Amino acid sequence: MVGDGDRKELTRRGDVLATKRREYDEDDVRVRPGKSSRPRTRTRPRHEDAVDGLVIAVDRGRYTCVLPDAGPDAPLVTAMRARELGRKSVVVGDRVGLVGDTSGAAGALARIVRIAERSSVLRRTADDDENTAEGRLERVVVANADQLVIVSALADPPPRTGFIDRCLVAAYDADIEPLLCLTKADLAGPEQVLGYYAELELPYVLVRPDSDLDALRDLLAGRVSVLVGHSGVGKSTLVNRLVPDADRAVGVVSAIGRGRHTSTSAVALRLPPRPGGDTDPGWIVDTPGVRSFGLAHVSADSLLHGFPDLVEGTVDCPVNCPHTADEAGCALDAWVAAGKADARRLASYRRLLASRSGEGDAREPDQRNPGDPLAGS
Numbered sequence: 001m002v003g004d005g006d007r008k009e010l011t012r013r014g015d016v017l018a019t020k021r022r023e024y025d026e027d028d029v030r031v032r033p034g035k036s037s038r039p040r041t042r043t044r045p046r047h048e049d050a051v052d053g054l055v056i057a058v059d060r061g062r063y064t065c066v067l068p069d070a071g072p073d074a075p076l077v078t079a080m081r082a083r084e085l086g087r088k089s090v091v092v093g094d095r096v097g098l099v100g101d102t103s104g105a106a107g108a109l110a111r112i113v114r115i116a117e118r119s120s121v122l123r124r125t126a127d128d129d130e131n132t133a134e135g136r137l138e139r140v141v142v143a144n145a146d147q148l149v150i151v152s153a154l155a156d157p158p159p160r161t162g163f164i165d166r167c168l169v170a171a172y173d174a175d176i177e178p179l180l181c182l183t184k185a186d187l188a189g190p191e192q193v194l195g196y197y198a199e200l201e202l203p204y205v206l207v208r209p210d211s212d213l214d215a216l217r218d219l220l221a222g223r224v225s226v227l228v229g230h231s232g233v234g235k236s237t238l239v240n241r242l243v244p245d246a247d248r249a250v251g252v253v254s255a256i257g258r259g260r261h262t263s264t265s266a267v268a269l270r271l272p273p274r275p276g277g278d279t280d281p282g283w284i285v286d287t288p289g290v291r292s293f294g295l296a297h298v299s300a301d302s303l304l305h306g307f308p309d310l311v312e313g314t315v316d317c318p319v320n321c322p323h324t325a326d327e328a329g330c331a332l333d334a335w336v337a338a339g340k341a342d343a344r345r346l347a348s349y350r351r352l353l354a355s356r357s358g359e360g361d362a363r364e365p366d367q368r369n370p371g372d373p374l375a376g377s
């Protein structure tokens, strides 16, 4: 069912969609007649026989789907989008209606005829600056996610709160719950990072090579969780521990994607059943190609929602206060001076504000904040 939510999104993003590369649809498999010869009002079948599918991978116009009603061992179904979907994109996590050959047999191709209304939409922009073409190119990363798992190492590489702050903004903007997953807890303690987020009640788990991951699995159960993290933080190690046959699953998906490895896009992986548990273990979505979240699509107001520890501090700001450092009337400086929030959090918020308006400091985070090992994105 395509609900109101989808239509609103289409309208709001109309100008963005126009700049997107056109996606393949079923018409691409045959010679396309002249556009004007196609009657616009043709009555289309209603597809009452469509079966429910969950999109777990996308590669060049081919969508890999599982049929949730068919059980965990049912074959994967390859599908392409039906023309009647129009320009609406289909992404990992989408719940879709499938018709055609849904047997999953080799060479079988189904068609996606509808996209269910999305409960959440995690987006990113290619970069921060909404004044550039790249900055306006907004991408939906994952649909229907419940949780954003921000994977950060405690050492090697050191934690980057700038990156975590960015992820928090993306999570709050998408209405997805954040979870901080701190890896390499055998190498360093979490005190510094947790101190920085002390005002936030941010849920977190610590991971080390010998930890049993039960606390994490508890938090993943029954949900669709997206994992993001810089390279080297141990994300692949974690994914492989959570889903021991992840490599095989991703291999199957990439074979369906006609040989090219899908490592740049998101892949949903079903978590294995837990011993003795009959509850849904949940899904994780690995995002190998997502190195950060460009935030050009997030308004300055929404940006503040990534900093709930600062929100109350803006109550005394003048109307339409931009909250920038050069704004003398901004109440956030007094808020921090009174000890209500960490000065580094305000600095991080203002860095994001500045990078959104194209005034970002192009220097590497390390050079920018020599005194603050936690900063940077």
Ligand SMILES: Nc1nc2c(ncn2[C@@H]2O[C@H](COP(=O)(O)OP(=O)(O)O)[C@@H](O)[C@H]2O)c(=O)[nH]1
Pocket: 183, 184, 185, 186, 187, 207, 208, 209, 229, 230, 231, 232, 233, 234, 235, 236, 237, 238
């Ligand atoms: N000490 C320690 N090393 C880890 C841990 N998790 C991963 N590593 C190591 O960190 C390196 C990067 O891990 P990888 O999973 O490839 O990171 P990814 O780039 O985020 O996918 C590898 O050498 C791992 O063995 C951990 O909890 N503790």
Ligand SMILES: [Mg+2]
Pocket: 232, 235, 236, 237
């Ligand atoms: Mg990796």
